[in-house]
Amino acid sequence: LLTYVALKQGDAVGAMTFGTPPGEERWVAPRKGGHTLNTLMGELYAVQPSPSHSDYLSAAQNLLRRQRRRSLVILVTNFRDEDASELGQALRLLRSRHLVLTASLRERVVNELMTQGVENFESAVEVASAHLYEQARRDAFNRIAARASLMVGAEPQRLGIELVNRYQAVKKAGLI
Helix, strand or coil: CHHHHHHHCCCCEEEECCCCCCCCCCEEEEECCCHHHHHHHHHHCCCCCCCCCCCHHHHHHHHHHHCCCCCEEEEEECCCHHHHHHHHHHHHHHHCCCEEEEEEECCHHHHHHHHCCCCCHHHHHHHHHHHHHHHHHHHHHHHHHHHCCCEEEECHHHHHHHHHHHHHHHHHCCCC
């Protein structure tokens, strides 16, 4: 959705993946035009989540080598509180050249667990654990957000809309 909107507004769009097994990373250099959407979809259609560690710092260094021109960089991640230190370093590095928007995917299952009824000890532990997990994640996200104002947190089904809204606000403010 964001690619479509950005291309319609005449912006160049590209993509880079990371956190995949070695050799499965993808890179599509930013470009303009209607063919770009098909190129990106063709390159990214088979990308699947994996249990590989997302090395944020290495990804930031890789992007800085590849994308020298100042750009809006959108980092989409399934952020967890244990990632905060490394992610913070990577964001500082990226912000040295680019405008960075961090989009954090929230897991729907955590919200479902937090709102489920408490009927027994096991369900009470599930609800409490979900609340603790979400609070730790939110605290870490807020610590990073305090240093980087361009952040979005959304469940996957709302991510496209949230990104388009933030992109439009960034464009309107003249930041890119």
